[in-house]
Amino acid sequence: MIAISLLIVAISILLIPFLNVKWKGIVTLLTVILIAVIGGIISVKALLGDKIEFILKGTFVTGEIPIRIDGLSGWFILLINFTMITGALYGLQYMRSYREQSSNITLHCIAYLGIQSALTIICVVQNAIVFLFAWEIMALSSFFLIIFEHYKQDCIKAGVNYLIQAHVSMVFLYLGFIWVGTRMNSYDFRAITEFSTSFPPLTSLALFLCFFTAFAIKAGFVPFHTWLPYAHPAAPSHVSGIMSGVIIKIGIYGILRMILLIKTxxxxxxxxxxxxxxxxxxxxxxxxxxxxxxxxxxxxxxxxxxxxxxxxxxxxxxxxxxxxxxxxxxxxxxxxxxxxxxxxxxxxxxxxxxxxxxxxxxxxxxxxxxxxxxxxxxxxxxxxxxxxxxxxxxxxxxxxxxxxxxxxxxxxxxxxxxxxxxxxxxxxxxxxxxxxxxxxxxxxxxxxxxxxxxxxxxxxxxxxxxxxxxxxxxxxxxxxxxxxxxxxxxxxxxxxxxxxxxxxxVATETMPPVxxxxxxxxxxxxxxxxxxxxxxxxxxxxKQITKQKPESFATTWGCGYVGNTAKxxxxxxxxxxxxxxxxxxxLSIHKKEVLIKSIFPEKSSYETHPQDKMEELLIDIPIKQMKYFFGKFRFLQNGNPQFYILYGFIFITLVIGLPFLYGAIISLMKFLNQL
Amino acid sequence: MISFALIIITSLFFMGIIIRTKSIASGRKGPGIFQPMKDVIRLWKKDAVYSKTTSFVFQIAPSIYFASVLMAILVIPFGQYKGIISFEGDFVFFAYVLALGKFFSIISAMDTGSSFEGIGASREALYSMLAEPAFFILMGSFALFTGHTSFHDIFISLHFGSYISYALGVLATFILIMIAMIENSRMPIDDPKTHLELTMIHEVMILDNSGFDLGLILFATNLKFAMYGALIANFFIANFQMYLTIPIFFAVQIIFAVIVGILESFSARFRMNHNAQFIFTLTSVALMIFFGVLMVIGKFI
Incomplete structure (x- = not known):
């Protein structure tokens, strides 16, 4: 079944670039619905208690790939796919006003399909490497979805902001999985459980917090939330809808899964x-x-x-x-x-x-x-x-x-x-x-x-x-x-x-009935x-009582003022x-105001720009300081080709020379020891 | 069922008593105690004038507001008799259904596009937001105290034994009175008799309502007062017999109304920017109750 759905996705992704704009959307929608139906059947089964578990052979890199679909996966697949369908239905209409941008829409459709399959795979797969692979597809697809209007500067900025934070989240995921992988020699998620049982609770708590940070960036917990308020407004509305609706929820899925896996x-x-x-x-x-x-x-x-x-x-x-x-x-x-x-x-x-x-x-x-x-x-x-x-x-x-x-x-x-x-x-x-x-x-x-x-x-x-x-x-x-x-x-x-x-x-206290x-x-x-x-x-x-009575309309009460009150x-x-x-x-609100000072009316204005205090403290200020620090080395980038050749020369000399130097020092030490 | 009937009956004269008290305190004879209700009935018969700016929200909002108050009343128990609706955690429902009514009254004020009604809407939203934690902490403390989470179970298992629990009851009464004053936009927070739009809260929100809708809103205010009175009464009627509880219920309601009247006669409204602080103090009083409860059940040490 998984093979079938992956095949469908692959076919439609290959097909989309060759269709005209009208059909691109429709093919995407049909594929989304088809995958959702397949995913839905599997997840309904899982939600009814029929757990699915099998192991794919996998490749040399990934090792065996266990696929386990339990209730938790089922619940998330179901709700993800529902919102993906409504998002596709809505997006099909929303995108009509962008019909001229054919190639842009192609990328958008492909990214949409990519994110749906990636989300579904994340929910079912229990192998760290494949998980990370799917996670990366998801991060990249949502990046492409966000920057649909890439000709706007705000949009591309928001997209890059998202991309960076998504990869910071990836770093923590890598860290966690590699930690478990090196200790347990397995990339199966079961290894995480084994890891947490064989080490003291404090170690597994640290492991959990590592995963938690990664998933919290995705889910948008404070203080890891700063990408959200940029990415959502920049993306087209249906993408904001699915992003806020389901993509950030995959972070919640991750946290819940880790609670199930890690004993601490x-x-x-x-x-x-x-x-x-x-x-x-x-x-x-x-x-x-x-x-x-x-x-x-x-x-x-x-x-x-x-x-x-x-x-x-x-x-x-x-x-x-x-x-x-x-x-x-x-x-x-x-x-x-x-x-x-x-x-x-x-x-x-x-x-x-x-x-x-x-x-x-x-x-x-x-x-x-x-x-x-x-x-x-x-x-x-x-x-x-x-x-x-x-x-x-x-x-x-x-x-x-x-x-x-x-x-x-x-x-x-x-x-x-x-x-x-x-x-x-x-x-x-x-x-x-x-x-x-x-x-x-x-x-x-x-x-x-x-x-x-x-x-x-x-x-x-x-x-x-x-x-x-x-x-x-x-x-x-x-x-x-x-x-x-x-x-x-x-x-x-x-x-x-x-x-x-x-x-x-086993219940120590009497279980209150559910x-x-x-x-x-x-x-x-x-x-x-x-x-x-x-x-x-x-x-x-x-309605019955007021039916017979005449309804009359008047302007809103304005203390006797009856003119146009819109202003x-x-x-x-x-x-x-x-x-x-x-x-x-x-809060940190930047205010600009021009007040009337004299007794005569003049032009006055009042503007507020809300800022995120947490973002200023945790991201803007550190980046500013980093910029200041690295700015000190700006003299290196002076634009003279001669200097760049010199850097290259120095680099090559160091690469070749260092081992020699190292060998020389070692032999010198040996020589000194022998004395 | 009993509590619902009693609250409806009380609502008929509650506002009348407040007005009567105020007029006696200011040396006037004042109208009869059923006058406010007669006004409401008259309003129900009147034609309405609607603002040209308004949309469908303005039409449905008063009905939903009224329905929300009725729904909240259904949750209130009477001594050992359950309210019509009673389930575990019903006080959460109580607070949220009232909040739904408030949501609609706020957006119906915004619907008129008036320069004044927005002021009232903004204040109402903010003040009720600040008052809500006090109610939840109060109910949370009693839930902790009794181990139950529904109005009915909490009230029947509140056995007043030690002095501390009496103190808790008194503090709770204080909080409920103050919440009632805030929710109904009465004196220390809002002056219903003010004639300047800029200083009103609730009154300014309903400037454009007229006829049947205004009648509904005014009656809902009476009902809300009686509802909070019934909540307070529940702290005192406990498990007595019916012939005792009904007189106690009415006595508490009347005393409550007289207190409101006296408070309104002899105190001035706060400055608007002090209101927020005042309302938030209620939460700290509620926290006092909470710590009292912790002390009583022996978790503190």
């Missing part, structure tokens, strides 16, 4: 993950609020959601460490469900922002406004996704956040003071994240879609075509379905969860349905001004 001090590990996640969550959303570029705002929200997923993982890991069945279940179930949920609503948000971009050609939210009347479908879809990402019922975000909350509250009762306090601070963090996300998305939705337009465009923005909306409604359908029937999706998680539960030693959680989740589904019908009834009653409208910047002042110590 889980309690300590859990607290480390918990701490980093809470910081990521709060920091991500805090920066998201001050962004004025819609896609950049969404990119920072990905960091926040990775934080929420991380809180779940941390909780589950503590559960494994303390042999607590309930915590393990709740933590990992919440984390994995949130992975799915985030891939849905975040891709929907990015597709929505793509619609906005293609009809207005700007992402600056201060220039947008009043789009709800022009683009009713997009605004409804964006609203649903915004509600879901804030974790509000009756949508899917609530189901997964609820599981994590539930776990945190349950976990407080066990363990010592330290664990109770850190779980409480996680609750605090999660609540703060929720509240800040609400502030952020009321701003984003309110300023972009509501009110009156703040900028007059040369042509009126109009609704996206139906073909673009179909994949979006598809995603929305799933968002609502998870919100209403969380229990159904939780059942599908039972197989991946079993993997984590197997890590618990049916409790199932019952609670079912109850939440009912509540969601109840809420929707309640709101429906109230709205219907209102007086509250802007995004003013909406968050109070927050910005409160959060000043944590």
């Amino acid at each position: 001090d889980y309690v300590l590990l859990g607290f480390i993950i918990l701490f980093i996640s809470v910081v990521s969550g709060i920091y991500g959303v805090m920066l998201a609020i001050v962004q004025h570029n819609l896609k950049k705002l969404l990119a920072y929200h990905s960091i926040e959601n990775i934080g929420i997923i991380g809180i779940g993982i941390g909780l589950g890991t503590i559960g494994i460490g303390t042999n607590n069945f309930l915590l393990t279940t709740l933590g990992f179930a919440g984390a994995m469900l949130h992975v799915l949920n985030h891939s849905l609503f975040k891709s929907l948000l990015f597709y929505g922002s793509g619609n906005v971009y293609q009809s207005t050609h700007t992402m600056n939210i201060e220039h947008l406004g009043g789009l709800a009347k022009r683009m009713p479908h997009t605004s409804v879809l964006f609203l649903v996704a915004a509600l879901a990402i804030c974790g509000l019922p009756p949508f899917n975000g609530f189901a997964s956040e609820f599981l994590i909350y539930f776990g945190l509250f349950k976990g407080m009762n066990h363990g010592n003071l330290f664990s109770t306090l850190s779980l409480l601070s996680s609750v605090f963090g999660l609540v703060l994240i929720g509240g800040l996300a609400l502030l952020c998305f009321t701003k984003a939705f309110g300023v972009v879609f509501l009110g009156s337009p703040q900028h007059s465009f040369s042509h009126q923005p109009s609704e996206a075509n139906t073909a673009k909306l179909i994949p979006m409604y598809l995603v929305m359908g799933l968002i609502v379905a998870i919100g209403l029937f969380p229990i159904f999706f939780l059942h599908w998680l039972s197989e991946p969860l079993k993997l984590f539960k197997d890590k618990l030693s 049916s409790d959680i199932a019952y609670t989740m079912q109850y939440i589904g009912w509540c969601a349905m109840g809420f929707i019908s309640l709101a429906g009834i109230i709205f219907f009653t209102r 007086m409208q509250y802007t995004a910047n003013s909406f968050i001004r109070t927050y910005r002042k409160l959060a000043k110590p944590f």
Whole structure:
């Protein structure tokens, strides 16, 4: 089956360059769907408990290649492929405006197929070398996807930034795998488990942290997040959607896989993950609020959601460490469900922002406004996704956040003071994240879609075509379905969860029945349905009562001013001004203002440019210092050919001369010894 | 079921008592206690004027806001009787469903494209964000104290024994009153009777609502007050018999309303930029409760 799907990919990659532009997209889409179906069949089997395991012969370089598809792989393959399909469906329409760039689109299509197969391979393969190979294909393909608009300088900069960070992540992966490989003489993932059992927990913790750093760069945990806010806005919207939706999730897959493989001090590990996640969550959303570029705002929200997923993982890991069945279940179930949920609503948000971009050609939210009347479908879809990402019922975000909350509250009762306090601070963090996300998305939705337009465009923005909306409604359908029937999706998680539960030693305490959680989740589904019908009834009653009454329209209340108030409208910047002042110590905002000083009106202006403080501290300043240091050697690069020939000459002399010199010293030493 | 009925009944006169207290404190006779409800009913019969700027959000938002408050009320238990909705972790649902209502009220304010309503929306979003941690830490402490995670289980297993647990109850009442004041935009945070748009929070958000929608929003405010009153009452009614609990419930509600009235008569609104600090102090009070609980259950040493 794998051979078949690889063959299909290879054929279509070879085929794409020779087709005309229209067919390139369609062939890509068909291939994506075909691979997704094949992957889907395998993963559904795995999720039903039918694990697949076989060993490919491999080559001299790689050694045997074990392919193991368990529940965890199945879950991730399924959710990756779903978003890849919606991304391809959406991208097919999105790319229409770039139809002239034929060769560019060829590369884009090939990269798209490459990333899908690479992601699937990463999920199934358990051989370090093949894994790294696939990882590299993924990194390169997403680089090509990001730099689609390579003629823009920002875009190429963001792409290179991503490429470098992706390879820093690779370095850590190499390190980890080589460490295990040299000690265990095997590149099978099982060697990692053997490694961790044969060395003390502290060594395996170091190994884990090595892998964790690599995967955290991919997933975007703070402080490894700096590539995300550049790459997402630069990429075309469907690519941002799949990148935020699934590519960063492969980092989460890696972390979960390593938790399964490495045996170490889980309690300590859990607290480390918990701490980093809470910081990521709060920091991500805090920066998201001050962004004025819609896609950049969404990119920072990905960091926040990775934080929420991380809180779940941390909780589950503590559960494994303390042999607590309930915590393990709740933590990992919440984390994995949130992975799915985030891939849905975040891709929907990015597709929505793509619609906005293609009809207005700007992402600056201060220039947008009043789009709800022009683009009713997009605004409804964006609203649903915004509600879901804030974790509000009756949508899917609530189901997964609820599981994590539930776990945190349950976990407080066990363990010592330290664990109770850190779980409480996680609750605090999660609540703060929720509240800040609400502030952020009321701003984003309110300023972009509501009110009156703040900028007059040369042509009126109009609704996206139906073909673009179909994949979006598809995603929305799933968002609502998870919100209403969380229990159904939780059942599908039972197989991946079993993997984590197997890590618990025989229960020391009485296992609380999982049916409790199932019952609670079912109850939440009912509540969601109840809420929707309640709101429906109230709205219907209102409609019946107000039907006979005449509706009249007037201008918005402006303290008696009845003229055109579009310019007086509250802007995004003013909406968050109070927050910005409160959060000043944590943010770094470059302000430019020209105030009116005299009594006569003159031109005044006010600009803010939000910067990432963490990035300044960890990347910009070190690079500046490195530049300063290496700048000292600039005299070497003086541009004179004579000097370069001299360098070459010196180099050759050194290469030839050093061994001689070494030999001479050795013989001299020998001679001295003999004396 | 019982709690739902009682909260609805209380909501009919709760605001009336506040207004009556305020008028007595300022030396006036004041309207009858059912006057606010009569106003709401009158509003329900009135025609509406909509702003030309608004979209579909403005039409659906008041209904969803009202539904969210009703849904939250369904979760509240009454002594040993469960609320209509009761499951483990229901207080998370309670807080989040209220947040959903808030989301809609904020975006409906943004929908009018007004220069003032954005101010209110921004403040509402920020202040409720700051108040939320206090509620969660409070409930978290009681969840830790009792070992349960639903409103009903927490309240029935709260046995007040030592002095510390009484102190906890009093602190919790304080926090809930303050949260109720913030959520309903009342005195130390917001002055509902102010006449300047720039100094309002909640009032300025609903400047453009009229007719049935305004009635819904006002009634939702009454309901919210009664809801928080019921939560406070639950701290005190414990496992008594019905003939005792119902009078206690109403007594707590009336005392709560009178306290709100007195607070509003004799205190001035904070400066807007001090509000955030004040609200965040609530979280520290909630943390005090948490440490109190840690002390009681003996984890501290």
